[in-house]
Amino acid sequence: MDAESALPERARVALARLVEGNRKFVAEMPFDADLSAARVTQLAADGQHPFATVIACSDARVAPEHLFRCGLGDIFCIRTAGNTIGPGELASAVYGSAHLGAPLLVVLGHTGCGAVGAALEPGDHGALEPILGKIRAAIGDERDPHAASVANVRAGIDTLRAQTDLARLETVGALAIVGALYHTDTGAVTLL
Ligand SMILES: [Zn+2]
Numbered sequence: 674m675d676a677e678s679a680l681p682e683r684a685r686v687a688l689a690r691l692v693e694g695n696r697k698f699v700a701e702m703p704f705d706a707d708l709s710a711a712r713v714t715q716l717a718a719d720g721q722h723p724f725a726t727v728i729a730c731s732d733a734r735v736a737p738e739h740l741f742r743c744g745l746g747d748i749f750c751i752r753t754a755g756n757t758i759g760p761g762e763l764a765s766a767v768y769g770s771a772h773l774g775a776p777l778l779v780v781l782g783h784t785g786c787g788a789v790g791a792a793l794e795p796g797d798h799g800a801l802e803p804i805l806g807k808i809r810a811a812i813g814d815e816r817d818p819h820a821a822s823v824a825n826v827r828a829g830i831d832t833l834r835a836q837t838d839l840a841r842l843e844t845v846g847a848l849a850i851v852g853a854l855y856h857t858d859t860g861a862v863t864l865l
Pocket residue numbers: 730731732754755756783785786787788789
């Protein structure tokens with residue numbers, strides 16, 4: 674969490690909002706995010722201005738809007754099995770960050786990830802290979818599932834930082850790219 678204070682102001686505020694939302698989620702505090710019809714109407718009229726872009730696993734337990742206690746219009750969410758980042762996900766990340774102006778870009782991995790687990794297993798997994806190949810390249814020789822999930826997040830961050838538009842935004846302080854891990858046993862998110 675020490676790295677938080679070094680973030681640009683808008684990114685720091687956005688990250689604090691996610692951290693606070695997850696604290697409420699873990700504490701089972703009443704859901705207070707805005708899902709109202711009035712919010713639907715407002716967003717239709719004003720358009721979306723999400724405060725964060727989140728790249729997360731498609732795992733049904735890892736729904737960012739829930740675990741960060743966010744409402745409609747809050748998170749520009751990109752989800753793939755294993756939170757892998759291909760050309761479409763990368764373009765979506767640029768859209769959320771550069772076009773919509775979300776100041777924070779989070780790669781959110783999680784414990785007990787089935788995609789990471791499958792990548793650790795030998796053999797050809799058929800149609801899953803495009804995703805598993807990315808994860809294998811990310812984790813290298815790592816065989817511990819938890820460490821592999823962390824390595825997969827870090828590789829995702831590297832992929833994002835290798836993209837010209839995102840790198841430029843981060844250089845000028847208009848964007849912060851951070852990694853995080855959702856713990857499926859506790860509901861808590863830790864920053865990496
Ligand atoms: Zn997963």
